[in-house]
Amino acid sequence: MNQMTNHLPTAELQAIDAAHHMHPFTANTALGRKGARVITRAEGVRLTDSDGIELLDAMAGLWCVNIGYGRKELADAAARQMMELPFYNTFFQTTTVPALTLAKRIADLAPGDLNHVFFASSGSEANDTNIRMVRHYWALKGKPSKRTIISRKNGYHGSSMGSASLGGMAGMHAQGGLPIADIVHIDQPYWYGEGGDTAPEEFGIARARQLEEMIAKLGEDNVAAFIAEPIQGAGGVIIPPASYWPEIKRICDAHDILLIADEVICGFGRTGEWFGSTSVGIHPHIMTIAKGLSSGYQPIGGSVVCDEIAQVIGSDEFNHGYTYSGHPVAAAVALENLRILDEEGIVTRVKDTTAPYLAKIWKSLEDHPLVGEAVSHGLMASLAMTPDKAARAPFAAEKGTVGYICRERCFANNLVMRHVGDRMIISPPLVITPADLDLVVARARKALDETY
Ligand code: PLP
Numbered sequence: 423m424n425q426m427t428n429h430l431p432t433a434e435l436q437a438i439d440a441a442h443h444m445h446p447f448t449a450n451t452a453l454g455r456k457g458a459r460v461i462t463r464a465e466g467v468r469l470t471d472s473d474g475i476e477l478l479d480a481m482a483g484l485w486c487v488n489i490g491y492g493r494k495e496l497a498d499a500a501a502r503q504m505m506e507l508p509f510y511n512t513f514f515q516t517t518t519v520p521a522l523t524l525a526k527r528i529a530d531l532a533p534g535d536l537n538h539v540f541f542a543s544s545g546s547e548a549n550d551t552n553i554r555m556v557r558h559y560w561a562l563k564g565k566p567s568k569r570t571i572i573s574r575k576n577g578y579h580g581s582s583m584g585s586a587s588l589g590g591m592a593g594m595h596a597q598g599g600l601p602i603a604d605i606v607h608i609d610q611p612y613w614y615g616e617g618g619d620t621a622p623e624e625f626g627i628a629r630a631r632q633l634e635e636m637i638a639k640l641g642e643d644n645v646a647a648f649i650a651e652p653i654q655g656a657g658g659v660i661i662p663p664a665s666y667w668p669e670i671k672r673i674c675d676a677h678d679i680l681l682i683a684d685e686v687i688c689g690f691g692r693t694g695e696w697f698g699s700t701s702v703g704i705h706p707h708i709m710t711i712a713k714g715l716s717s718g719y720q721p722i723g724g725s726v727v728c729d730e731i732a733q734v735i736g737s738d739e740f741n742h743g744y745t746y747s748g749h750p751v752a753a754a755v756a757l758e759n760l761r762i763l764d765e766e767g768i769v770t771r772v773k774d775t776t777a778p779y780l781a782k783i784w785k786s787l788e789d790h791p792l793v794g795e796a797v798s799h800g801l802m803a804s805l806a807m808t809p810d811k812a813a814r815a816p817f818a819a820e821k822g823t824v825g826y827i828c829r830e831r832c833f834a835n836n837l838v839m840r841h842v843g844d845r846m847i848i849s850p851p852l853v854i855t856p857a858d859l860d861l862v863v864a865r866a867r868k869a870l871d872e873t874y
Contacts, residue, residue, distance in 0.1 A: 432472040435460045446581070459833070464491035467851045467858055469838065477836045480848040480862045485655060485687045485802075486718035489762050490853040496719045496755050496762075503754035512541070512748040521748030524757050528715075528726055531696050531760070534705050538732035541724040541748040545686035545712035546580025548723040549649075552708055553584045553605075554742050555725065555735060556647045556680050562734050568646045570604045572636050572679075577610065578656035579649065579684055579710070588649055591656075606640070608632040610654060611662035614795050614806055614814055626663030634673045647680035647707075652698030655687035658845035659804030661797050667702040680731070681706040686723070690714030691763055691852050693800035694773030701800065707731060717759045722752035768852050772801050779856045783863045790870050792824075801854070804847045805866075807873075817844050824873060831869035839866060 429435060440454030460472035467490055469477045482488060489496075503520060510518050525539040540555070542548040553571060560568035573579070575590035586594050587601030590610070595601060611629040613622045620628065637645050648670070654660040674681045683706035688698025692714060695701040699709065708731065712723030727735070746752070763769055777800045784803045787796040794808035807824050808815055817824045825841030832839040832846075839862075840847050848862060 429462065429472060432460060433457070435472055466490045466492060467854050475836065477833075477838050478858065478861060478865065479838045480850045481838050481840055482849055482851045483718050484713070485692070485849045486713035488691055488714040488852045489717045489759055489768065490851040493717075493719075493762065496717070496758050499754045499758035500720065500751050503751045507750050510750060511745065513743055518748065518750045518753070520750040520753035520757060524748075524753040527757060527760055528711070528724070532709065532726050533697060533700055535729040536706075536709060536726045537729055538727040539724045540727060541722065541753075542712075542744055543721045543746045543749065543752070544580070544723045545684070545710055546582040546585040547744055548686075548710045548712060548725050549579045549585035549588055549684065550582050551725050551742060552647075552649070552682055552710060553588070555727070555731070555740070556682070556708070558738075558740060559680075559731050559734050560646050562738055565643065567644050570606060570640055570645050572633060572645060572648045573605060573607050574610045574650055574654075575607045576612070576657040576660070577607075577650060577654060577684075606636060608636050610657065610660060611666045612657075612660045613663055615816065622663040623665040626665035627669050629662075630666050630669035630673065633670060634677070637673070637677050637679065642677045642679070645677070645679050647682050648674055649682040649684060651684045651686075652688045652702045652704070653693065653799050653802060655802065655849070656842065658842040659797070659799075659802050659847045659849070661799045662702075667704050671704050680708065682708045682710065684710040686710055686712045687802070687849065690760075691769035691772055691800075692802055692849065694769065694777045695800075696769055715759070716752060716756040719759065720749075720752035720755040722749065722756050763852075772852050776852075776854060776856065776859065777801055780859050783859060787863065787867060787870070790867065790874075792870050792874050801852055802847070802849045804845045807844045807846065807870075828869055828873040831872040832866065834872075835865045835868050837862060837865035837869065839869070
């Protein structure tokens with residue numbers, strides 16, 4: 423037992439938490455009354471709480487622990503780097519070996535000419551970088567009016583002022599004065615919830631064409647970029663019809679609009695490819711990365727940028743950067759994580775084995791009376807709960823209703839699964855076995871039964 427596991431009794435930990443700790447995306451007073459579940463350790467795909475109860479983590483932490491918990495190699499890489507060089511900046515004509523090595527490794531893995539990395543410590547920071555970078559790029563190209571960035575309702579791109587403005591989360595925009603100027607949103611390609619009687623492929627085209635309509639409305643001389651997640655994660659694991667992405671790509675090319683793929687969830691194996699862009703057949707100009715880059719063992723993110731943008735941005739001093747851009751310890755840990763993902767064939771295994779297996783068993787949940795659709799893409803999956811399958815009707819989307827109840831029932835059955843409105847979602851560690859996927863589905867079914 424180490425110092426951290428030899429802890430105070432749960433009730434005392436919860437009391438301290440309630441008194442001093444403000445949780446993100448949480449009504450803290452209500453949580454304080456109930457008491458947060460205290461997670462104390464983890465191994466593989468399993469968490470242990472302060473009462474010694476084991477939970478199956480079907481969310482990989484927060485969509486990030488791709489290689490699973492407890493990999494000593496990453497701890498060793500961090501310790502080695504901390505002893506050798508715990509920190510040095512990459513601002514003023516200096517660099518570090520982990521930062522440059524990681525930039526090359528990412529460039530080698532990324533498709534096409536995405537050969538350059540601007541580091542940050544999170545997805546939010548990386549998306550803030552993207553906002554400034556694409557605007558500055560067009561200014562340097564002599565087109566300063568190309569400033570507006572088009573994004574999507576119910577997309578998620580982070581919590582900073584810039585990235586939350588890119589995001590299309592109504593609840594976030596309602597607080598704190600969002601969005602910032604020159605960011606506009608089009609509708610999401612959510613056929614199950616918004617497609618009505620239209621066939622999915624037709625709907626995919628119609629939703630993509632909203633981009634073209636928005637570009638026409640704003641004037642293409644005023645539009646810098648379009649940003650989207652290849653598969654929307656936090657919005658509820660929404661998988662667009664196959665017609666959607668090729669049409670988006672055509673529109674961006676036709677109108678000289680940069681395409682930014684937010685790969686914070688989809689990157690590093692989640693879709694069975696190294697990047698979600700490849701899995702939906704697009705070649706973006708910029709990719710946002712974070713989470714799976716280090717499997718969450720260290721906070722690190724970045725923007726992966728194509729040759730042309732890097733060359734133009736590099737012709738001037740880009741007045742932007744974070745103290746921890748390319749942090750050597752985070753970079754060393756990310757490198758070790760990428761080595762494990764590659765050498766252990768984890769991404770290939772997702773594609774060939776676990777993703778097809780999950781697709782099959784997940785689909786079986788559609789026979790449950792509460793479930794309208796159960797879909798997956800790689801190792802991310804969602805199901806829509808509905809009071810009326812034929813009409814694909816939503817439940818009243820209020821906090822504390824069916825999604826919340828089902829999530830609580832999952833928790834009570836020692837399964838970590840999230841809910842977004844009526845949608846239940848999973849995104850397990852990529853090392854999960856078929857046997858543990860069976861357990862996820864069995865516990866999810868039990869939670870659905872108890873919700874029904
Ligand atoms: N982009 C996407 C697609 C995300 O899912 C997230 C976080 O969930 C972010 C960006 C923000 O990343 P971070 O929380 O590391 O700032």
